[in-house]
Amino acid sequence: MNEVLATLTFHFENNRNEQNAEPMKKYMKNLFPFLGIKTPERNKLTKLFYQQSGILKLDFQHDVVLELWQQPEREYQYAAIDYIGRSLKKLVKEDLPFFEKLITTKSWWDTVDMLAQKPVGTIAEKYPEVITESIDSWAISENLWLRRTALLFQLKYKGNTNEVLLYRYIESNAESKEFFIQKAIGWALREYSKTHPESVREFINSHSLAPLSIREGSKYLP
Numbered sequence: 358m359n360e361v362l363a364t365l366t367f368h369f370e371n372n373r374n375e376q377n378a379e380p381m382k383k384y385m386k387n388l389f390p391f392l393g394i395k396t397p398e399r400n401k402l403t404k405l406f407y408q409q410s411g412i413l414k415l416d417f418q419h420d421v422v423l424e425l426w427q428q429p430e431r432e433y434q435y436a437a438i439d440y441i442g443r444s445l446k447k448l449v450k451e452d453l454p455f456f457e458k459l460i461t462t463k464s465w466w467d468t469v470d471m472l473a474q475k476p477v478g479t480i481a482e483k484y485p486e487v488i489t490e491s492i493d494s495w496a497i498s499e500n501l502w503l504r505r506t507a508l509l510f511q512l513k514y515k516g517n518t519n520e521v522l523l524y525r526y527i528e529s530n531a532e533s534k535e536f537f538i539q540k541a542i543g544w545a546l547r548e549y550s551k552t553h554p555e556s557v558r559e560f561i562n563s564h565s566l567a568p569l570s571i572r573e574g575s576k577y578l579p
Contacts, residue, residue, distance in 0.1 A: 362424050365406040369394060369432060372402060381431075388465055389431040403436050412440070417447040419455060426459060434463060438471045448476055450484040453491055457503070464502040466537060473509040481510055488522065496526040501535050508541040516552045523549060524560055531566055542566065543573020550577045 369392055378393030385391075394402065407413050412421065418440075425437035437459075456476045460469055481487055496507035507526050511518045523545060530538050550557040558578050561571055 359421055359424050361410045361412055361418070362421055364410045365403070365425075365433075365436060366428075368402040368405060369399075369430075369436075372398060385431065385465065385467065389434075389463070390429050392430045392432045394432050399432055399435060400439075403439050406436075407443075413443055417444050417452070419452075422455075422459070426462060431467075434468050438468060438475075442471070442475050445475060445479045448480055448483075450480060450487060452476070453480050453487050456480070457491070457495075460502050460506055461500055466505075469502045469505060470509060473506040474512050477506055477510045478513060482514065482517070488519075496529050501537060504530055504533075505537050505541045508538070508545050512545060512548050515548075518549055518552070520549070520553070520556060527560075527566075528564065531564060531570075533567075536569070539567040539569040540573060542570040546570070546574030547576050550574065554578050 372392070372394050374393030374395075376393065377395060378391040381391040381393060381395075382389065412418060422437045422441065425433045425440075428434075456472055460472050460477075477492075481492060492507050492510065495503035498504055498507075508523075508530065511523060527542050527545065530542060533539060546557050546561065554577070557574060561574055566574070
């Protein structure tokens with residue numbers, strides 16, 4: 358095991374809580390085992406790990422992230438997400454395939470949504486050419502998590518959202534029966550409505566969308 362990662366593993370293993378682990382596992386549809394460390398405690402342990410390892414002072418550690426991703430318990434993937442979120446300024450265009458691998462591995466909304474908004478959103482904003490090079494194909498991929506990522510990567514762009522791109526991706530997925538795609542469409546529209554409500558209203562009124570997408574997308578419309 359990576360020597361840096363051993364520090365985090367020590368703290369996590371010493372704070373296992375089987376009583377918490379079972380309901381946490383059930384909440385995630387029994388897809389992943391859990392250590393049973395709830396978010397406030399996990400954040401404390403992760404912060405201690407940063408202090409003891411000095412990892413945040415180093416270049417982005419792809420190997421540490423991959424090893425965290427390979428651990429069975431879900432808290433390790435959450436720790437990887439936290440570390441990625443603290444390392445966004447270090448990311449470069451060439452990192453996008455790395456995050457594509459994470460998106461399509463151990464995929465569920467709890468990791469994919471953060472990867473979409475943070476590293477993918479950051480890289481695409483900094484290097485917009487990756488949209489035509491990669492993300493355009495994600496929007497029509499057979500992998501629903503890549504499609505969800507394409508719909509959500511602009512979620513925090515607010516006024517800088519590429520409206521034409523957002524609407525094109527939504528149109529490409531509007532007929533999907535997948536809950537996670539319909540929900541993502543609604544979520545993306547809802548966020549964009551905070552800065553351009555009339556545009557979102559017009560889009561919803563002029564397109565055939567799933568009821569879930571309409572309901573979610575209309576939440577903030579006056």
